[in-house]
Amino acid sequence: MRFVTFLIIIPIFSTWLFYIIGKKFQKYEWKAFRFAVNWTTIFYVIATNILLYQLFNQQFIGITIIVMLFLLAIILIIQRKKRTEVILWKGIKLLWRICFLIFFVVYILLIIYLIIREVLILNVITPS
Numbered sequence: 001m002r003f004v005t006f007l008i009i010i011p012i013f014s015t016w017l018f019y020i021i022g023k024k025f026q027k028y029e030w031k032a033f034r035f036a037v038n039w040t041t042i043f044y045v046i047a048t049n050i051l052l053y054q055l056f057n058q059q060f061i062g063i064t065i066i067v068m069l070f071l072l073a074i075i076l077i078i079q080r081k082k083r084t085e086v087i088l089w090k091g092i093k094l095l096w097r098i099c100f101l102i103f104f105v106v107y108i109l110l111i112i113y114l115i116i117r118e119v120l121i122l123n124v125i126t127p128s
Contacts, residue, residue, distance in 0.1 A: 007050055011043040011107060037100045044103035051110040071095055 018039045022032030045064065052060045075091045075098075 004050060004054075007043075008047050008111075011040060011047045011104075014043050015040045037097060041096055041100040041103065044100060044107050048103045048107045048110065051107070051114065055110070055114070068095065068099060071098060 015036050018036035019032055022035035023029065026032045026035060049060050049064060052058075072091055072095045075094050076086050076088070079091055080086050
């Protein structure tokens with residue numbers, strides 16, 4: 001249980017830590033932010049899947065992979081329409097940044113939901 005809690009908490013702290021490290025080595029703050037995003041996206045993906053498992057008692061890893069592949073396909077189709085040349089590496093980088101945005105938002109919403117749910121459960125069990 002402690003390991004699961006650690007995996008749920010680590011994304012916020014790792015993003016902050018990587019941003020601080022990036023600021024030390026990068027000239028611009030947006031480069032430091034990109035550095036943090038690139039290295040912490042996987043933590044948000046894992047933590048979000050753990051939170052979803054705790055809420056619904058069902059694995060969502062397969063759905064996550066399918067959605068990511070679908071997004072990559074859309075990105076590559078758009079890239080083909082715009083430039084007539086598909087550069088897979090650019091598509092993967094864009095997918096990784098989009099995944100950070102999606103999973104960061106879902107992670108925050110799930111954390112807020114779980115906190116509210118726990119507060120409401122505590123109020124029901126021990127009314128004031």
